[in-house]
Structures are given as structure tokens and as C-alpha cells.
Amino acid sequence: MAIVLGPNRYGKAEVRVVRVTRDGGTHRIRDLNVGVFLSGDMDDVHLTGDNSAVLPTDTQKNTVFAFAKKYGIGEPEEFGLLLARHFVDSQPAVHHARVRLEEYAWDRITGPHSFVRGGTEVRTALVHSDGSGGSGGSESVVSGLRDLTVLNSTGSEFHGFAQDGFTTLEPTDDRVLATAVTARWRHRGTGSDWDASYAAARAALLDAFATTHSLSLQQTLYAMGRRVLEERPELCEVRMSMPNKHHFLVDLAPFGMDNDNEVYFAADRPYGLIEGTVLTDDAPDAPSAWQ
Amino acid sequence: MAIVLGPNRYGKAEVRVVRVTRDGGTHRIRDLNVGVFLSGDMDDVHLTGDNSAVLPTDTQKNTVFAFAKKYGIGEPEEFGLLLARHFVDSQPAVHHARVRLEEYAWDRITGPHSFVRGGTEVRTALVHSDGSGGSGGSESVVSGLRDLTVLNSTGSEFHGFAQDGFTTLEPTDDRVLATAVTARWRHRGTGSDWDASYAAARAALLDAFATTHSLSLQQTLYAMGRRVLEERPELCEVRMSMPNKHHFLVDLAPFGMDNDNEVYFAADRPYGLIEGTVLTDDAPDAPSAWQ
Amino acid sequence: MAIVLGPNRYGKAEVRVVRVTRDGGTHRIRDLNVGVFLSGDMDDVHLTGDNSAVLPTDTQKNTVFAFAKKYGIGEPEEFGLLLARHFVDSQPAVHHARVRLEEYAWDRITGPHSFVRGGTEVRTALVHSDGSGGSGGSESVVSGLRDLTVLNSTGSEFHGFAQDGFTTLEPTDDRVLATAVTARWRHRGTGSDWDASYAAARAALLDAFATTHSLSLQQTLYAMGRRVLEERPELCEVRMSMPNKHHFLVDLAPFGMDNDNEVYFAADRPYGLIEGTVLTDDAPDAPSAWQ
Amino acid sequence: MAIVLGPNRYGKAEVRVVRVTRDGGTHRIRDLNVGVFLSGDMDDVHLTGDNSAVLPTDTQKNTVFAFAKKYGIGEPEEFGLLLARHFVDSQPAVHHARVRLEEYAWDRITGPHSFVRGGTEVRTALVHSDGSGGSGGSESVVSGLRDLTVLNSTGSEFHGFAQDGFTTLEPTDDRVLATAVTARWRHRGTGSDWDASYAAARAALLDAFATTHSLSLQQTLYAMGRRVLEERPELCEVRMSMPNKHHFLVDLAPFGMDNDNEVYFAADRPYGLIEGTVLTDDAPDAPSAWQ
Known part of the structure; x- marks a missing residue:
């Protein structure tokens, strides 16, 4: 009987990002809570502490912010797909990415840049991807x-x-x-x-x-x-x-x-x-x- | 140097009462969280455990429900005043009542009796009363x-x-x-x-x-x-x-x-x-x- | 009838600071949640937005960390007094400081630097000071x-x-x-x-x-x-x-x-x-x- | 393309039961949070609202309390197994039971019947059973x-x-x-x-x-x-x-x-x-x- 490593994943949870977009003087905002979780060839880090396959969770957080700038934040599902594909495509040891998103709604008060949190429900999304080159079944999106x-x-x-x-x-x-x-x-x-x-x-x-x-x-x-x-x-x-x-x-x-x-x-x-x-x-x- | 009893109060916190009112087939609801706190001649219960001045907190809870039936629940401040005056007027040992209320908002969905929790804020009220016979300054209402x-x-x-x-x-x-x-x-x-x-x-x-x-x-x-x-x-x-x-x-x-x-x-x-x-x-x- | 400014205070809440002290190879830790609240000559900031009397709450946070280094963190009440006196003594517009502290208990596991959160209760302290030069009644400490x-x-x-x-x-x-x-x-x-x-x-x-x-x-x-x-x-x-x-x-x-x-x-x-x-x-x- | 019912379960969550046992004048307590979830032949209730297969969640709650009396509460895993087997064995429509338990630790203060909540962690257990007559693989216990x-x-x-x-x-x-x-x-x-x-x-x-x-x-x-x-x-x-x-x-x-x-x-x-x-x-x- 041997002791072995089973399924595992790691990532950064609850990255709170607010994206402001200006349409002339009128502002729009989207407010997300993003979690990124990666899995793949991660035996070494568990067994010996060799981190060479581990993209730091701090980097994952940075990527959320950088992508918010580069691509904007539109629909959470789309933002999740962009992130998930990026990690699998760019990191050889990462074979699968899971992105969990929550979106908080804001209603306008008066004027072009003032908002009040609206609704009591939270919109959610869960995105899985094996990468942008993946064939059928390799990606999934669950909204909620x-x-x-x-x-x-x-x-x-x-x-x-x-x-x-x-x-x-x-x-x-x-x-x-x-x-x-x-x-x-x-x-x-x-x-x-x-x-x-x-x-x-x-x-x-x-x-x-x-x-x-x-x-x-x-x-x-x-x-x-x-x-x-x-x-x-x-x-x-x-x-x-x-x-x-x-x-x-x-x-x-x-x-x-x-x-x-x-x-x-x-x-x-x-x-x-x-x-x-x-x-x-x-x-x-x-x-x-x-x- | 002697040890003495200072200010004190007791009551029932967080009585969750929902009142349905029917106007023909159309329903209205009000949804409150009510706390009642009483003070007065309460030295004996602290010093000797003599409960003769203590109206049970269970009774205070019952009163909230019975008043919801008897008077309905309209505005929370008004419901709080009714309760506060009742306890001071009816209990000789109680000289002061404080009623704390929260109201949760509900919006209509479709149809006459379906609702969805609305807004993220909670309406609050805090009522103090020395009784309905009290003179100036003996009652106060704080909304919020x-x-x-x-x-x-x-x-x-x-x-x-x-x-x-x-x-x-x-x-x-x-x-x-x-x-x-x-x-x-x-x-x-x-x-x-x-x-x-x-x-x-x-x-x-x-x-x-x-x-x-x-x-x-x-x-x-x-x-x-x-x-x-x-x-x-x-x-x-x-x-x-x-x-x-x-x-x-x-x-x-x-x-x-x-x-x-x-x-x-x-x-x-x-x-x-x-x-x-x-x-x-x-x-x-x-x-x-x-x- | 005029509208006027009444009592006010401002500060930084929930600064989470952990201080490690080494006694040879043996470590001790103290784990605090610190809130600093200042009051004094603050009319201008409320009435006109003139911030010249306002030491930023960000600076208050920095001070908590710097004092943790400079003085160590021993008993929370003592740390609170150090902070409270500092703000009143060093800022002309600040006449009163209130410091609120929570301490979380840690027990040793095995070895010199391993700990497990202990107890379910949280130790608290509330310190008020009008400054270190204050006379009788100008400082108070409440523990709990x-x-x-x-x-x-x-x-x-x-x-x-x-x-x-x-x-x-x-x-x-x-x-x-x-x-x-x-x-x-x-x-x-x-x-x-x-x-x-x-x-x-x-x-x-x-x-x-x-x-x-x-x-x-x-x-x-x-x-x-x-x-x-x-x-x-x-x-x-x-x-x-x-x-x-x-x-x-x-x-x-x-x-x-x-x-x-x-x-x-x-x-x-x-x-x-x-x-x-x-x-x-x-x-x-x-x-x-x-x- | 037809729309069909998939996997489902129902039950009573978070039944908070405290069991006192007396050993002469010395008391022992166990303090649990119990959830019961049942599944089986439940198509009719979903499709037509026919409740004849549905043992009410209120009954499940009652059973937790009655079993606490009848069998006492010893180890949470054992209590969970008793409950899970009971529901599958006694309800023809129930083919599977899942019982989720949390236990809160209490330490003695002084004297035979006084306790203080101890530790910050919560003990957990998750029990699955297809009934006491089940063969290999039909029951599982996860502690944690x-x-x-x-x-x-x-x-x-x-x-x-x-x-x-x-x-x-x-x-x-x-x-x-x-x-x-x-x-x-x-x-x-x-x-x-x-x-x-x-x-x-x-x-x-x-x-x-x-x-x-x-x-x-x-x-x-x-x-x-x-x-x-x-x-x-x-x-x-x-x-x-x-x-x-x-x-x-x-x-x-x-x-x-x-x-x-x-x-x-x-x-x-x-x-x-x-x-x-x-x-x-x-x-x-x-x-x-x-x-």
C-alpha cells in the first residue's frame, strides 16, 4: 500500500475588481469577485516543494487586473473565458483552468457617475477551460x-x-x-x-x-x-x-x-x-x- | 466601598414577524425584526433572583405577535410606539421601554401575492417611551x-x-x-x-x-x-x-x-x-x- | 433655525497587525485588530472640505505598524495608550483619541514557532486619551x-x-x-x-x-x-x-x-x-x- | 428534445440538538448540528406535487430529537449512521440517506455541570447509507x-x-x-x-x-x-x-x-x-x- 497524491488545484480566490468605463462624461461600472483555480502537472510541488510549475497566485491576481484594463469587463462569463484560456494557453504545466465569478449589481442614482447597490441577489458564473485550442467538451460555462x-x-x-x-x-x-x-x-x-x-x-x-x-x-x-x-x-x-x-x-x-x-x-x-x-x-x- | 447595581435593561431581541394583509385578493406584507427592552424597578431580580417584577421575555415576544394581529403592522415607528407604551402602561415595575425595529423591503413580482426582497438597505427605527401618559420629552423616535x-x-x-x-x-x-x-x-x-x-x-x-x-x-x-x-x-x-x-x-x-x-x-x-x-x-x- | 455640525470623529478601523518577537529561536506572537478614531478641531473639513487639520486615516494605519516595530506589542491596553497619546500630542488639531483593540489568542502547537488559534473568546480594550500631558480624568482604559x-x-x-x-x-x-x-x-x-x-x-x-x-x-x-x-x-x-x-x-x-x-x-x-x-x-x- | 428531472434530494438542515447525560451528579454534553437529506423515488412530487413518497422534513427533525433520547448521542459518526439507516430502512420510497453533522466542543469550567465552548475548530462528519441491509460499498463515513x-x-x-x-x-x-x-x-x-x-x-x-x-x-x-x-x-x-x-x-x-x-x-x-x-x-x- 502506497500513499499517493490525488486530484488537486490551486489559485487565487476573491479578487475584487471594479472596472469603470467612460462614455463621454457618462460612467458605467462592473463590479466582480473573481477566483482563478489551476490544475495540471503539479506533482512536484506537492511531493518535493519544487515550485517550477507553479505560477504564483499573486500573478493570477495581477492578471485579473491587467485583463480588466486590456479587455475591459463586459459580461462575466466572457471575462472568465478570457482568463481561463490565458492560463492554460500560456503555462505549459497548467492543463485546466476554472474561473469563478460573482457580479454585484449597481443602479444609477442621479447624474452620470453615481450608483447605488441594487438587488439582493448576486449573479454568478463558473467557467472551465482546457485552453482555446481545445475541441468539443473542453470548455463549459455555467451561469447563475x-x-x-x-x-x-x-x-x-x-x-x-x-x-x-x-x-x-x-x-x-x-x-x-x-x-x-x-x-x-x-x-x-x-x-x-x-x-x-x-x-x-x-x-x-x-x-x-x-x-x-x-x-x-x-x-x-x-x-x-x-x-x-x-x-x-x-x-x-x-x-x-x-x-x-x-x-x-x-x-x-x-x-x-x-x-x-x-x-x-x-x-x-x-x-x-x-x-x-x-x-x-x-x-x-x-x-x-x-x- | 460598596458594590452596587448600575443601569440595566432586559428584553427579547430579534422577534421576526411577517404580517400579511389582504385587500380583496391582493396581499400586502410587512416584514419586521423587533427587539423590546424594558427597564425600571429591577433591583430585586439582580440582587436576590426575585422575579416578581420581571415580565418574561417570552411574554414580550408573544405581545409582538398579538399586536401584529390586533393592530396590524403599518409603519414600523408606529408599531414600536404601540409596543413601548403598552409595556410601560401595563407593568408597574417597568418605567421605560425601548423598541428597536428593522424592516426588510419586498417588491412585487407578478400577480397579487408574490414578492421578491428588494433593495440592499434595511430600514431601522428606535423608539423610547416612558408611557402614554408621559409629558414632554418622555418619548422619542429615531428613524434610519x-x-x-x-x-x-x-x-x-x-x-x-x-x-x-x-x-x-x-x-x-x-x-x-x-x-x-x-x-x-x-x-x-x-x-x-x-x-x-x-x-x-x-x-x-x-x-x-x-x-x-x-x-x-x-x-x-x-x-x-x-x-x-x-x-x-x-x-x-x-x-x-x-x-x-x-x-x-x-x-x-x-x-x-x-x-x-x-x-x-x-x-x-x-x-x-x-x-x-x-x-x-x-x-x-x-x-x-x-x- | 440654523443647521450645525455636532459631535464627530474619524479614523482607521480594523488594522490587522501581527507582531513576531524572537527570544533566541523561540517565537512569540501577538495578533491585534486596531481601530484609531480622532476628534478635535474638525469643523472646516466638514463645512468646506478643507483638509488641513485631517491626518489621513492611511497615516494612522502606518503609525500602528511603525509603533508595532518601534515599541513591540505587549499588552493591548498599553499599545493603545501609546497610540492614543501619540496622535493627541503630535497633531495640534486632534484633542482626543480613542483606540479600540481586539486580541486573538494563539496557543503553541509543538516546536518554537508554531501556533494554533485558541479559545473562542476575543479579548478587547478601549482606550481614550486627551494626551500624555492630560490631568486627572483625561484618560481611561476599559478592558473586556x-x-x-x-x-x-x-x-x-x-x-x-x-x-x-x-x-x-x-x-x-x-x-x-x-x-x-x-x-x-x-x-x-x-x-x-x-x-x-x-x-x-x-x-x-x-x-x-x-x-x-x-x-x-x-x-x-x-x-x-x-x-x-x-x-x-x-x-x-x-x-x-x-x-x-x-x-x-x-x-x-x-x-x-x-x-x-x-x-x-x-x-x-x-x-x-x-x-x-x-x-x-x-x-x-x-x-x-x-x- | 424533452425536459426531465435529474438528481435530487431533500431534507432538514441544521437541526441543533444538545444532549445532556448524567453520570451521578456529573453531567456530560454533546452539541450537534445535524442535517438529513433523502433521495429515492421522488419523481411524482416534482412532476405533479404528489407528496405520498415525501416524509416531511419536520418529521426528520423530530427523528433527530427522538433518537437523541432513545440512543443518546455518543460519537457523531455513529449517530449519523443510526439516522441514515433508519430513514432508508423504514421509508419504501427512500433509497439513500445522507447525514451531515457538526460537533461543537465544550470544556469543563469548575463543578460538575458547567462548560465553556472550547477550540476554534468544528468537528464534522458526513454519512451516506443505502440502508442497514446494504452490501459492500453501500455505506460511507467521512470525518473531518x-x-x-x-x-x-x-x-x-x-x-x-x-x-x-x-x-x-x-x-x-x-x-x-x-x-x-x-x-x-x-x-x-x-x-x-x-x-x-x-x-x-x-x-x-x-x-x-x-x-x-x-x-x-x-x-x-x-x-x-x-x-x-x-x-x-x-x-x-x-x-x-x-x-x-x-x-x-x-x-x-x-x-x-x-x-x-x-x-x-x-x-x-x-x-x-x-x-x-x-x-x-x-x-x-x-x-x-x-x-
Whole structure:
């Protein structure tokens, strides 16, 4: 029995870069959090401390800033692809690059150069590349969002569930349904209109949440993922993680009051957690695209 | 020399209550985080464990929910006043109540009962009361917000500052100015139109931030507070805490690039912190209103 | 009615400095988070943006690092006093300095230079100074800690409390009592043996928590503060904030089980919050020492 | 092209249970955070909202509490196995259970029933089961820890690395090396002496960190994983994620001072991130054990 090195990667996490672009006196900004992670021929550094294959994480950080200058920052997916290809193409020992991006939204206040952080959700992207010369399957782009918090104050039921000796939950035909959506969707290729695709996918998620009469959070999750795929042919798979942010109806009977779905206690922990995948039956296999 | 009990208070923190109101089939929701803190004749419980003056914090929590049913939840300041007066009026040992509220904003999606969390800032209120029979000065209301994150991508300078042997900062006549505003404002009375006042104060802060050409963050802070007071006669004092969320211009010269205020690194720690008060010269003295 | 500037201060928050000291081959480290806040003749910067009185917060940060080199970092209170006096003594416009410190504990692993973060609590200090030439009352030191999480699994009761129409809590003569202690204590002077004083105060808090049979958390809080003052004559006042980290006995009756104080649910929100002061009757008045 | 349901699971996250055991008058406590996640024949609930296969997450929570009473809580891995097997064995539609556990350490203060939270790290466990009747490969246990923060103040170098046009980092032969270890290790079977194994693996990680002269964080990571496997034959694979918590030597030259590895700035973001696997060459394949 021998002890050996298994899969590994290294990189720079959470490079916070803000790019200002001037269109005459009018400014635009894009605000990203970028992580770069590289893998390849890295046995020596682990086994002997020989760093000759290791491009420093400090260099990776510098590259993020330099590319922000050189290419600007447009859509995060595109910026991620530029970075990922660069590292694989330019470093012989690097065979694979993974770039993780978050984008924070800013709305305009008044005037040409003033902004206020907008929305509560964060746009995300995850890019994998084996290099710009790679053939089919060697690159993947997953877009998404997190912390999109939504609530339906009615139109949600939960009954007919399995029961055992530890079941005390009462069935209900009218409850509050609330969740903080984390959703990610995989593109078929690397040439989507990223900003338009993101806006449409986000809108599809919101609309499906609002218009689905829910018998369970699982049903709602599936409806949301399905809607995204129905509307966006450039996508082939959606993965979602949705905590059930329980809103418990408060028992006001001890105070001589009824509570006709009016007063809720918003609980923190524990919480239900529903996770699921919706995909097209022709989606190419790409499990590593999500990691 | 004797050891004695000094100022004290107790209560229930972070009661998360969501109130649904139905107007026909159309729902409205208000979502609060409420803390109640009581003080008065509480020597015995500290010195001997005699709880006869102690209304349980569990009861305070129940009261928040019961009042949400009985009175509804309209403006947070008004809900806080109802609660504060109740505890002082009904509990002989309680001479003072302090109610701290946060409100989370929800925007409509589509349909009559679907919502998405909106904005990044949280609305706040702090209410003090010695009871509904109290005379002048016995009640106070401070409204406010936190986490209103704003950025000017130009129109900000910083130079002409004091220097000593530890000064290395270069003066600049064009920098990014960004901050996460925590602001609170004191009302002259307890009868303001709370929602309208809040919306106007928030708008004044944003507009003053955007339209003030800044020579220092202190100057911007003062301009923001001043604008609120100029526009809102029901207010007499504004207190602000504004971290300088440094955006450092990245040095790209090692890569043969200039950086004409295009690429910034958004830093976390350390950060400048500017705190200040703006008030009218006829503001009644009420330091305890802020605690 | 005029609008005027009120109290204000500015500075650099969260300067994270680690100081290594070598005693032969054996290393010692101290790990601080330092905030410096200055006030004085700062009207001009607020009203007109004239920065001539403003020592940059960047310079304050530099000074923290330079002082760590020049004087070493011993006890945080002493380091805070050095910094506070420096700014007031050297800057004509600065009349008052406030230094806030946190210290993170490290324990040795094996060997002379390897450490593991120890304890869950953070040591704190708050230093105010009007300068080294100041007369009586012009300096103050408050030491303390936060996040000292403790639990008694029995020896705690709660009954005999006030009741009203919203009370549903059952009295108990055996409950779990748990809290995360934030405590701060004021020194009479500026010459305490800071490390010894801290260790003894922390031990007194823990011992009083463990050995007090509790009829209420208020009683426990008072006993803890009293014990600190009884044992440490260099201290004159203790302020504590102690959340009641509720551990609710789970109702297992629906499953045919009793629960003889064996299985608890550790709840997050809402929580009781007890805040109180214990002081000696000869403590000099110094409310601003705590701010 | 059709849209179909892919992999999914659901459960209750973050059930906070504290179990008190009395040995005469002496109490012992174990404090867990438990998450249960189930998967199996769950198509109907997603596609039509038919809940007949869905054991409510509320029931899962109840089961955690009831099992804490019935079986006590000893080692977290054992408690997780009991829970996982129960759900698969008793629910026809559930074919697989995953239980995630965190344990918080408590040290004794004085007396038989008083405790203080100890350590900064959290012990973790991840259990998968296809049921107690399952044959080989149907169960897996991964133990671990997170937030074990360690620092070497010397004995770390970094030089000889790859360079490109974006490299500005200076090589060093003496730096501070600090990280917050997240490590997980897979057991060969389900019958380890869990507490003893955990204590030994944690000690091995600490000792290897302290005694490895480091040429790179990758080398240190590999040495730590290797040491665990060398010492613990019941384990076959270790996965680690170690952020490089950069401590930058402060440039004090502008103030006329040298800095002979004495004063460091502890930075937050960005940070290096090293992730790697060490395993025995006879480790059975079980990628799903880690998910």
C-alpha cells in the first residue's frame, strides 16, 4: 500500500475588481469577485516543494487586473473565458483552468457617475477551460444567481405526505412559501448572449415561482427549472438549491385571537432544503462543469 | 466601598414577524425584526433572583405577535410606539421601554401575492417611551437605515491634508468614493408621517451623495445630513456612520499599462470610518434617544 | 433655525497587525485588530472640505505598524495608550483619541514557532486619551472580552415572574442556562498589570457563572460582575451584555417518550438579552470611557 | 428534445440538538448540528406535487430529537449512521440517506455541570447509507474538521516559481505561513473508534503542519494528509482545502525602519487557495462519499 497524491488545484480566490468605463462624461461600472483555480502537472510541488510549475497566485491576481484594463469587463462569463484560456494557453504545466465569478449589481442614482447597490441577489458564473485550442467538451460555462429571496403569501399547500411514528406536522392547504434561490444553469456552448440570457433566465425563475400554485417546494423547484429550459434553448441543464424558509403561523388562541393567515414567525433554523436538477434529455454529459 | 447595581435593561431581541394583509385578493406584507427592552424597578431580580417584577421575555415576544394581529403592522415607528407604551402602561415595575425595529423591503413580482426582497438597505427605527401618559420629552423616535451602499466613480478629491513622519499617502484630485451609509434621524415629535418621511430622507441622502463634489468624505457626510434637515422640518438631528470603502487604483505600470482611473481593487480592511452629527440649533436635548 | 455640525470623529478601523518577537529561536506572537478614531478641531473639513487639520486615516494605519516595530506589542491596553497619546500630542488639531483593540489568542502547537488559534473568546480594550500631558480624568482604559460562550446544564431556575394576558411561559426549577458573554471592565487608572488583570477577570467571570445557582440570568449577570470587582481592586465598573441562548426542552411525548432534561433544541432567534452594570460606589464618573 | 428531472434530494438542515447525560451528579454534553437529506423515488412530487413518497422534513427533525433520547448521542459518526439507516430502512420510497453533522466542543469550567465552548475548530462528519441491509460499498463515513487556524512564524519559503509578464512577487526564504484548515478523511469501513480516530487525525494534522519545513503550501498540505494516512490505517483518503491567509511584511522603510520579519499585515482578500487529495493506492472508489 502506497500513499499517493490525488486530484488537486490551486489559485487565487476573491479578487475584487471594479472596472469603470467612460462614455463621454457618462460612467458605467462592473463590479466582480473573481477566483482563478489551476490544475495540471503539479506533482512536484506537492511531493518535493519544487515550485517550477507553479505560477504564483499573486500573478493570477495581477492578471485579473491587467485583463480588466486590456479587455475591459463586459459580461462575466466572457471575462472568465478570457482568463481561463490565458492560463492554460500560456503555462505549459497548467492543463485546466476554472474561473469563478460573482457580479454585484449597481443602479444609477442621479447624474452620470453615481450608483447605488441594487438587488439582493448576486449573479454568478463558473467557467472551465482546457485552453482555446481545445475541441468539443473542453470548455463549459455555467451561469447563475444566489440569494434571490422570494415569497408567496398564499397559493401554496402541503398535504398527503408520508407519515410515520415521528410525524406531528399538520397538513395545510394555505401556507406562506418562501425561499432564497440558488440556481445555476449550464450553456450548451460558449457563445451565448450572456447578459440577455441571464436576464431572461432570472425573469423565468421569478415568473414561474409567482405563477405556480404549489403543492410542495419540490414541485415549485421543478417548475422553475423547467421554465428556464423552455424559454432558453441555449441552456441544457439547471441545478437549484432552495431552502424552505419556514414562516410558521403563530398560535394566538391563548390570547383569544384567531390567526387567519395573518401573523407569521419567520424562523431561521432548522430549515427544509430542496435540491434538484432539471435538464434536457439531449444535454451532453458534463458533471465537472458544476464543480 | 460598596458594590452596587448600575443601569440595566432586559428584553427579547430579534422577534421576526411577517404580517400579511389582504385587500380583496391582493396581499400586502410587512416584514419586521423587533427587539423590546424594558427597564425600571429591577433591583430585586439582580440582587436576590426575585422575579416578581420581571415580565418574561417570552411574554414580550408573544405581545409582538398579538399586536401584529390586533393592530396590524403599518409603519414600523408606529408599531414600536404601540409596543413601548403598552409595556410601560401595563407593568408597574417597568418605567421605560425601548423598541428597536428593522424592516426588510419586498417588491412585487407578478400577480397579487408574490414578492421578491428588494433593495440592499434595511430600514431601522428606535423608539423610547416612558408611557402614554408621559409629558414632554418622555418619548422619542429615531428613524434610519443601514447598508445603503453607494459609489461615485468620479467627482471626489482628497488633498491638502496634514502630514507627519508616517504619511505616505499621495494626494489625489480624482478618486472613487464609496461607502455603506448607516444614518439615523431624530424626529421632533411622535406624529410624523413615517413612511413619507422615510422615503424623503432616503432620497435626500442619495441625492446629496450624488450631487456633492467631494473634497473629503467628511464633507460629503455633512452635506448629506444637512440636506435631510433642510428638506424635512419634522427632523432635528441626523447621525451618520460611513466607512470609506477604499477602491485603490491598481498599479499596472509593471505590465506596461497605464491606469487612467479604470481598474480598481475594492479593499475590505482596514477602512476609514467617518462618524458625525448634523443638527438644528433648536434641537431639544435627547442623548438617550439614540442609545 | 440654523443647521450645525455636532459631535464627530474619524479614523482607521480594523488594522490587522501581527507582531513576531524572537527570544533566541523561540517565537512569540501577538495578533491585534486596531481601530484609531480622532476628534478635535474638525469643523472646516466638514463645512468646506478643507483638509488641513485631517491626518489621513492611511497615516494612522502606518503609525500602528511603525509603533508595532518601534515599541513591540505587549499588552493591548498599553499599545493603545501609546497610540492614543501619540496622535493627541503630535497633531495640534486632534484633542482626543480613542483606540479600540481586539486580541486573538494563539496557543503553541509543538516546536518554537508554531501556533494554533485558541479559545473562542476575543479579548478587547478601549482606550481614550486627551494626551500624555492630560490631568486627572483625561484618560481611561476599559478592558473586556466578547464571545465567551458558557453553559450550565442544571442549577438554573426561572419562576415567580410577572404575568399578563400574553404570558404562556411555564415556570421551571431546572433548565439549561447558556449565554455568550460580552463583558467590559473599567480600570481606575492607566497603570494596571493588564495581562494579569485580564486573566483574573476572565477567571472570575467563569467561576461566578459556574458556581452561582441561578434564579434568573439577571442574578447571574450581577454575580459575575460583582465577583470581578471583589477580586480586582484596580477595577471600578463592569458592564455586561448577555444573550439568553435558549435551550428548549423538546416535547417527546408524541413519540411516547419522556424527556427528563436530556434533549434540548438550541434556538437562535429570538433570544432574551440581559444588559447591566455593576460598579463600586466610589467609581469616578466617566460615561464617555465606554463609547 | 424533452425536459426531465435529474438528481435530487431533500431534507432538514441544521437541526441543533444538545444532549445532556448524567453520570451521578456529573453531567456530560454533546452539541450537534445535524442535517438529513433523502433521495429515492421522488419523481411524482416534482412532476405533479404528489407528496405520498415525501416524509416531511419536520418529521426528520423530530427523528433527530427522538433518537437523541432513545440512543443518546455518543460519537457523531455513529449517530449519523443510526439516522441514515433508519430513514432508508423504514421509508419504501427512500433509497439513500445522507447525514451531515457538526460537533461543537465544550470544556469543563469548575463543578460538575458547567462548560465553556472550547477550540476554534468544528468537528464534522458526513454519512451516506443505502440502508442497514446494504452490501459492500453501500455505506460511507467521512470525518473531518473545519476552521482549524494555524500559523508558523518561520520555517516557510516560497521561491523558484514560474514567472510570466504579470509576475511581480518577490521570492522569499522566510515568511509567515498561516491557514484555516478544512480537512476531511474517509474511513475504510463503518466500525472505526470514531472519537479516538478523530483525536489522532487532528493531532497528526497539527504536528505535520508544525514540523514540516515548507517550500510551498502545497507541500505542507500533502505532508499533512500523508501523515494522517501513515498513522491511521482505518483511513484511506484525505481531502483538504487550505486558504493561504497571507501575512504581508509591512514596508517600514519610509519611516526609516527595517522590518526583520517582525511586523505583518494580516490580509483578508484575495487569498490563495490550495486544495488537494492524498490517498492510499488501495482506496476503494467512492466519489459520492464526499458530496
